[in-house]
Amino acid sequence: MTENQSNLSPKELYEQEREARQKQKNSNSSASASSGGNSGRKLWPWLLAVLILAGTVFGLYKLATVTPPGAGAVAGKLADPVTAADWTAGSQESPVQLVEYGDFQCPACAFYATWVTQLREEFGDKIGVTFRHFPLRQNHANAQLASQVVEAAGLQGKFWLAADAIYAGQQAWSEQIAARETLVNLIKNTGVNLTKLEVDIDTKIVKDKIEQHYQSGLRSGVEGTPTFYLNGGKITNPKSYDEFKKLITDALSA
Amino acid sequence: MNSKNLSLTLLALSFIGFADATFLTIKHYTGTPIPCTILAGCDTVTNSVYSQIAGVPVALLGALFYLTVFILILLNLQQPNKKLIKVVWWLSLLAFSASLAFVYLQAFVINAWCLYCLISALTSTLVFLSASVFVRRA
Numbered sequence: 001m002t003e004n005q006s007n008l009s010p011k012e013l014y015e016q017e018r019e020a021r022q023k024q025k026n027s028n029s030s031a032s033a034s035s036g037g038n039s040g041r042k043l044w045p046w047l048l049a050v051l052i053l054a055g056t057v058f059g060l061y062k063l064a065t066v067t068p069p070g071a072g073a074v075a076g077k078l079a080d081p082v083t084a085a086d087w088t089a090g091s092q093e094s095p096v097q098l099v100e101y102g103d104f105q106c107p108a109c110a111f112y113a114t115w116v117t118q119l120r121e122e123f124g125d126k127i128g129v130t131f132r133h134f135p136l137r138q139n140h141a142n143a144q145l146a147s148q149v150v151e152a153a154g155l156q157g158k159f160w161l162a163a164d165a166i167y168a169g170q171q172a173w174s175e176q177i178a179a180r181e182t183l184v185n186l187i188k189n190t191g192v193n194l195t196k197l198e199v200d201i202d203t204k205i206v207k208d209k210i211e212q213h214y215q216s217g218l219r220s221g222v223e224g225t226p227t228f229y230l231n232g233g234k235i236t237n238p239k240s241y242d243e244f245k246k247l248i249t250d251a252l253s254a
Numbered sequence: 255m256n257s258k259n260l261s262l263t264l265l266a267l268s269f270i271g272f273a274d275a276t277f278l279t280i281k282h283y284t285g286t287p288i289p290c291t292i293l294a295g296c297d298t299v300t301n302s303v304y305s306q307i308a309g310v311p312v313a314l315l316g317a318l319f320y321l322t323v324f325i326l327i328l329l330n331l332q333q334p335n336k337k338l339i340k341v342v343w344w345l346s347l348l349a350f351s352a353s354l355a356f357v358y359l360q361a362f363v364i365n366a367w368c369l370y371c372l373i374s375a376l377t378s379t380l381v382f383l384s385a386s387v388f389v390r391r392a
Contacts, residue, residue: 042332049328053321056273064280108287136290139366224291239286 076234079219085209087159088130089120096127096231096251101134101217103225104146104166105174108237112226113167115241119248120160127248131163132213134225142179145201147210149183152200153192161190260388261331264342264381268323271377275316278370282311288370304359312356316374319349323381343385350382 078099082092100116102109120129133151135143146166153162166173169186173179184197200206217227221234228235230251238244255263281288282305305312323342330338353375360367 045328045332049324052269053272053324056269057276060273060277061280064277064284103290106290108289111287136292138292139290141365224289226289237286237289 076221076229078229078232078234079221080216081232082128082130086130086132087154088128089160090123090128091125092128092130094126094128096248097130098127098248099130099132099229101132101213101220101222101225101227103134103136103140103143104150104163105140105143105170106136106225107170109226110167110170112237113164115238115244117164118241119244122245123248126252131159132217133210134214134217134222134227135210136225140174142174142176142183144210145179146173146183148201148206149180149187149197151206151209152197152203153187153190155200155206156192156196158187158190158192162187162192165190255387257334257388257391258331260384260391261327264327264384264388265324267377267381267384268320268327271374271381272317272320272324274370274373274377275313275320278313278374279311279317282313288368291369304356304364312352316349316378319345320377320381339385339389343382343389346378346382346385349378353378 082088082097082099084092086092098116098119100112102113104110116129119127133147135147137144150159150162150166153159165186166183169182172186173182176182180201184194187197188194220227220229226237228237230247235247238247307315322345326338326342329335330342356371357375360371
């Protein structure tokens with residue numbers, strides 16, 4: 001025996017030793033795995049965690065992208081119906097009236113403005129689309145001024161052209177310290193008389209009108225912008241243009 | 255507070271943070287902007303140049319941070335390991351510092367507040383505090 005063993009080369013000896021060690025290791029780990037069946041008991045918290053997290057992500061996705069069925073109507077009534085003093089595109093005689101409270105410096109309003117413009121073009125006189133100012137002055141330093149510029153352009157019959165231009169150029173002026181020049185430049189192409197505009201921007205009539213809109217928004221329960229009212233009832237902001245369009249067509253066929 | 259309660263607190267906090275950051279991430283990639291509100295400002299924040307790092311929305315980084323903390327704490331509950339708590343602490347220090355930077359940006363640079371970002375700033379602060387207590391106990 002001893003002779004036999006000594007016949008083995010050092011390399012073979014090493015191999016033998018390694019094999020033995022490996023065997024021991026294997027038997028150890030299999031013993032620990034079988035003792036108590038820990039791995040089975042430990043699985044459920046993970047499954048539960050994955051389920052909860054996946055459910056949360058799914059729910060949030062739905063919450064963020066899908067409006068619940070029957071979209072739209074939420075608690076809240078328009079306190080002041082549209083009048084001849086309002087800025088309305090389309091017809092105030094139409095059975096479907098959409099009223100928006102908006103802030104020209106609000107990015108969400110600029111986003112929705114493209115959809116509202118599309119609605120105006122698509123439905124024409126079949127509906128009335130009214131815009132009321134709701135400048136969030138405490139957050140948006142230039143919102144009030146932007147409203148004054150658009151309102152002043154309105155005195156020359158260019159309200160919607162000016163509103164669209166101011167929204168489209170929002171990024172250029174919203175963070176400026178002195179935004180007046182940029183704002184006026186943006187509406188140059190609408191064909192307004194600039195001399196008259198510069199005077200009108202600061203008039204009491206213009207400022208009062210914006211304040212009246214703001215106050216009527218507060219009376220209607222506006223908490224943020226944009227807020228839309230369809231036939232006098234507050235609606236949640238639609239998540240897509242098609243959804244918006246469907247609300248209008250449904251109201252038209254009602 | 256014993257280590258089990260600390261773990262549960264951290265699980266709850268990271269879950270809230272994860273839900274909050276995930277919501278912002280989904281909003282970033284899909285759908286319509288969050289309206290501006292009288293009290294909390296608006297999308298100025300989540301639309302600002304500071305909302306992304308090299309094209310990756312910071313909200314997504316936040317969601318991954320909270321998810322990592324959640325998983326590490328769950329691992330630690332099953333098999334207590336000081337190293338895991340250390341990792342959580344370092345991560346939470348990073349997230350807490352980032353939150354401080356974002357609150358600073360909102361207050362002094364962007365001049366607008368984002369409610370969901372503030373919720374995340376709060377949860378990351380609480381995660382950091384809990385992790386700091388935890389790392390001393392472990």
